[in-house]
Amino acid sequence: TLKSIYKLINHKKIDIPTINIIYDIIFNNEDPSKLISYLMIWHYSHFVIKWLCLRHKEVVMNISLRSVIGIFTVIDNDIYVLYDVSFLPTITCLDDPNISCREYLKANFKLDSISLKQGYTFTEKNDFGLVITMLYYAIIRYKDVVLKGNFRFIKLSSLDKSDIFTLKLIECLKDDLTHLNTIKSIYSGEFKIPDIQKLYENLYNTKLDRRNFRKKLINLNVLEDLSKMSSISLGRPAKLYRFKDTNEDKIIF
Helix, strand or coil: HHHHHHHHHHHHCCHHHHHHHHHHHHHHHCCHHHHHHHHHHHCCCCHHHHHHHHCCCCHHEEEEEEEEEEEEEEEECCEEEECCCCCCCCCCCCCCHHHHHHHHHHHHCCCCCCEEEEEEEEEECCCCEEEEEEEEEEEHEEEEEECCCEEEEEEEECCCCCCCHHHHHHHHHHHCCHHHHHCCCCCCCCHHHHHHHHHHHHHCCCCCHHHHHHHHHHHHCCEEEEEEECCCCCCCCCCEEEEEECCCECCCC
16 A cells, blocks of 8 residues: 555655545544545545545445535626525535536536636535535626526625525635636726726625725726726716736735
């Protein structure tokens, strides 16, 4: 067994923390479910999991892996999330969770080639064994999704905040929306600065000072002034901008 481990190290197919856990399992009677959780969380190759399956069948048989998916979109500068009546999309994963989530989203909502990101991971034991829950999320354009069945988009502000998975997905979303590249993917065309301000106000459920927000955004030197005004039926026209074409990411909020 040690020869096999050394080979894996030499080929850089496994890292030192994993080696330490494997060593403890072999020589110190460590609970093998600890390693299985680690491997599944970090999407390790199946050769190590296969070794565990052969050596610890009783542990592997009692492990279930599921993914909870948060699909967010922006409609009229407000944030919405995809729900099935009162639940986030949840699937049982029989393979790589990332691949399973992508296949599910493509098959059910025609969502393909989206930027799907992994968030938090939870492990818990129940009467049936070990349950590993992995959170995934993506921010998409509303026009890209095809809804069916009981699925619909509901406002983020109306979500049940007592659900730990929902809370953690909102944390991931807030962190993502501080980045320029994420905002650029939402506002890919022309926009007004108040549009982006309204997005953050809805996200944090607070009011922002208009002048300070405008000054901060302009000082980042990421906007291109289009030298034209918006045409609106009510209120005052506002200047139109678009983001400069650059790959540099910045924290904008």
